[in-house]
Amino acid sequence: MTEEHKGLIIKSTGKEYWVETNDNKIIKCVLRGNFRTKNIKSTNPIAVGDIVAFSMGKDNMGSITNILPRKNYICRKSINLSKTTHIIAANIDIAFLVVSLTEPRTPLGFIDRFLVAAEAFRIPICILFNKNDLYSHQETQMEENLKSIYQPLNYQCLSISALKNQNIDQLIALMKHKTCLFCGQSGVGKSSIINCLAPNLQLKTGAISNYNQKGRHTTTFAQMFHLPFGGYIVDTPGIKEFGLIEYKKEEIGHYFPEILALMQNCKFNNCTHTHEPHCAVKQAVENQEITKSRYNNYLSIINNEDINISDWQLK
Numbered sequence: 079m080t081e082e083h084k085g086l087i088i089k090s091t092g093k094e095y096w097v098e099t100n101d102n103k104i105i106k107c108v109l110r111g112n113f114r115t116k117n118i119k120s121t122n123p124i125a126v127g128d129i130v131a132f133s134m135g136k137d138n139m140g141s142i143t144n145i146l147p148r149k150n151y152i153c154r155k156s157i158n159l160s161k162t163t164h165i166i167a168a169n170i171d172i173a174f175l176v177v178s179l180t181e182p183r184t185p186l187g188f189i190d191r192f193l194v195a196a197e198a199f200r201i202p203i204c205i206l207f208n209k210n211d212l213y214s215h216q217e218t219q220m221e222e223n224l225k226s227i228y229q230p231l232n233y234q235c236l237s238i239s240a241l242k243n244q245n246i247d248q249l250i251a252l253m254k255h256k257t258c259l260f261c262g263q264s265g266v267g268k269s270s271i272i273n274c275l276a277p278n279l280q281l282k283t284g285a286i287s288n289y290n291q292k293g294r295h296t297t298t299f300a301q302m303f304h305l306p307f308g309g310y311i312v313d314t315p316g317i318k319e320f321g322l323i324e325y326k327k328e329e330i331g332h333y334f335p336e337i338l339a340l341m342q343n344c345k346f347n348n349c350t351h352t353h354e355p356h357c358a359v360k361q362a363v364e365n366q367e368i369t370k371s372r373y374n375n376y377l378s379i380i381n382n383e384d385i386n387i388s389d390w391q392l393k
Contacts, residue, residue, distance in 0.1 A: 082143060087128045088302040088310075095124060097132060097140060107132050107140035125151060126300040126312055127168040127257060150199040152259065167259045167300060167312045172202045172252065176262035176271065177224075178209050179217045184263055190334075190375040192261065193233065197333035198325075201259075204234040204252060208267040211239040227369050231335045240270035250275065255308040264315075272313055276306055327380045331359070334376055336368050350380060 085097035085105065095107045107130075109123065124130060124145055131144040151168040175192050177184040189205070196203050205228055207221050225235045234252070238245040253275070260268045272279060302312045327350050331337040337351060343358035344351070351359035362368040377383075 082131045082133050083140075084129060084131055084146070086302070087124055087126050087130060090122065090124065090126050090300055092122060095130075095142065097130060097142075105132065105134070105138075105140045107142050110141050110143060121164045125165040125168045126302050127151075127170060127259075129169070150201055152195050152199060152201060152261075154195060166261060166314055167302075169257060170201050170259045170312070171256035171309075172204060173259040173261060174204050174206045176206045176208055176260060176266045176268050178262075178266040179207065179220050179224075180209055180212050180214075182263065182265050184266060186371050187375050187378060188263060190372060191379065194330070194333040194379065197335075202234075204236060206249070206271070207235065207237040208240060208271060210237045210244065211242045227372065238271070240267050240274045243274060246274050250307055253305065253307070253309060253311070257302075257310045257312070258305075259312045259314070261314050268313060272303070272311060275311065276303060278306070279303055330376065330380050334372065336362070336372065337376065340368075352377065352380070 083099060083105075085099040087095050088098045088104070089096035093108070095109075097105045097107050099105065124142065128148065129146040130142050131146070132140040132142045134140055148168045150170060151165050152170065152173060153163040153165045155163060173192075173196050175189065175196075177189060193203060205224075207224075210218070210221070213221065221237060229235050236245060236248055236252070238249055240246075249271075260272065262268055300312060300314050302310050305311055325333075328348050331341055331351060337359050340358040340362055341349065341351070344354065345356035346354050349357055349359070351357050359368065359373075363370065363373045
């Protein structure tokens with residue numbers, strides 16, 4: 079009988095997987111042919127952060143035979159129409175959403191969609207505002223406005239500059255001995271931040287295109303790295319848009335903390351907070367107790383609309 083081993087997926091290209099064993103060996107693995115037939119609806123049946131069982135072949139290539147139960151995972155809608163989801167990473171202790179308010183500016187819709195995806199699996203989140211050394215007075219005020227929205231909802235917020243090494247010590251304190259996911263749009267500075275945290279990695283960084291202020295992709299596949307102060311960091315490719323997987327309309331409100339807190343006061347148990355009378359959520363929006371941008375993004379999600387990047391009126 080073939081001996082089975084266990085290990086952690088630290089790198090995935092979609093076809094090949096690098097597995098780290100308990101004794102710190104790195105084994106290159108592939109999936110067994112029948113693994114893909116088990117009613118898997120994602121483009122990637124195995125993700126970085128997964129714990130897997132594998133057996134060794136004669137050519138020193140491993141064959142993944144099983145995936146152990148996940149603590150959690152975060153996923154988005156796949157651009158591959160034959161599948162429904164793409165798993166970004168699994169078994170995450172904390173997710174850092176890297177946001178930039180300049181060169182390029184992260185859309186509010188992107189932020190809220192990511193928060194919904196993380197809330198669905200109760201993954202702790204920190205919104206990481208990068209590039210504060212480049213901010214104008216207006217952008218500094220914009221960051222403060224955003225913090226005033228998200229901090230009362232129990233989302234940690236931290237302002238840093240990877241270029242100037244500002245507040246990196248505070249970031250390290252949040253990350254020690256944890257498996258940390260870094261996610262964000264291209265150009266927000268994920269690789270630069272990781273190079274601050276672990277200079278030995280020397281990840282590639284890219285310039286911003288002057289034509290459209292969009293970042294260039296410098297990470298081409300998800301990968302997990304050891305941190306010098308303990309734990310792991312998962313670097314992901316930049317994401318242009320964060321499409322959510324299909325939820326029932328009445329479920330979406332559960333992933334907006336401010337809506338969840340009020341929905342029991344609505345007249346109807348299945349209230350979608352759109353057109354129904356005596357809706358506590360709509361009343362809270364009118365009373366400016368729920369931020370208009372958050373409510374608009376809630377509506378765009380339940381209506382399956384594209385992210386509206388033009389509306390930057392926060393309140």
